[in-house]
Amino acid sequence: MRIDTLSTFPHMYDSVMGESIMKRAQACGALDFHAHDLRDWTHDRHRTTDDAPYGGGQGLVMKCEPIFEAYDDIASQGDAPYTIFLTPTGQPFDQGVATELADKSRLLFICGHYEGIDERAYTLADRCISLGDYVLTSGELASMVVIDAVVRLLPGVLGDEGSAVDESFYDGLLEYPQYTRPAEYRGMAVPDVLLSGNHARIDEWRRRQSIERTAHLRPDLLECANMTQAERAFLLSLGIDLSEGA
Structure with a gap:
């Protein structure tokens, strides 16, 4: 399986993906992981990924332009990804959803930050997922949980194939x-x-x-x-x- 992430803080994945089961999954060839920096698809000298919301209000909203441009480039690299947004309005995540996602050949997680994401970006989503009724600093944290739950279900990752069944x-x-x-x-x-x-x-x-x-x-x-x-x-x-x- 190939997994891509798109976020403003791609190095948040370094420690998680470089240790334990995630490291083993990549070493055995079960997982091909790529973390992309959304700032690579911005066009101003400040590499801006957010702006004030229309209508006023607190916080900043992630702009849709870099997300769409990034998606076009990332999706063109091989098979079209099954695209997931992490959002409080999404479907509650459970083991059944993890099992469904483990059957996909490629996943792309688009991670929000700040006050939220321009609503137009959600037209790219195949599925929106929520971890629960609470607020996290960023979508990167939520995506790590989903990725871990999915990757451990891939054949050969746990070594003992009965391990996942007994959990x-x-x-x-x-x-x-x-x-x-x-x-x-x-x-x-x-x-x-x-x-x-x-x-x-x-x-x-x-x-x-x-x-x-x-x-x-x-x-x-x-x-x-x-x-x-x-x-x-x-x-x-x-x-x-x-x-x-x-």
Whole structure:
């Protein structure tokens, strides 16, 4: 997959893309990453990317001209990118959206800053995404979260292909508790089942822990979670009846 970003602070990506999973993804050829500086498509000596809003008001608005010119140049470099804007008005980001984006061959993230972006630039968008109901300094930060969630789903990136499947939200549930050595620490012991070597029992325990944890911490996820009738009966034993929300 190729991922391009267009922003006024492209060096914000240096540390994130040069470490850990993102670095490994590029080293193994799963990811081809390019961060572009929007100022490269400005034409004044101050390299201006923003201006005061029409109608008055606080802050500055990112100009549409450099965004359109940059898009034309970047999009001409290979396959047309699936273009994403990070904005509070966008679709809430979740694992389902990450999975959809992981199937694309090329993504382009256009990152806002200041008070916002000239509305005309959004005509370039294939999708607008919001991380949540809060405000960040810039779209670069939001795009890093989306990129990380997407890239870890690419084949070969995590090494163990089962890793992504076992993680939280893959099937609509939170992940089960994890433990490692030592088996006991400060009076807290690892559950006996995990030391039993009985993989069938371990799988059953993990699944039930996942369901129970979701029920307690994120009950809003249960309605759309992938569960069997037996697992829904287990929820009833916990005092949770999904049919009451229907």
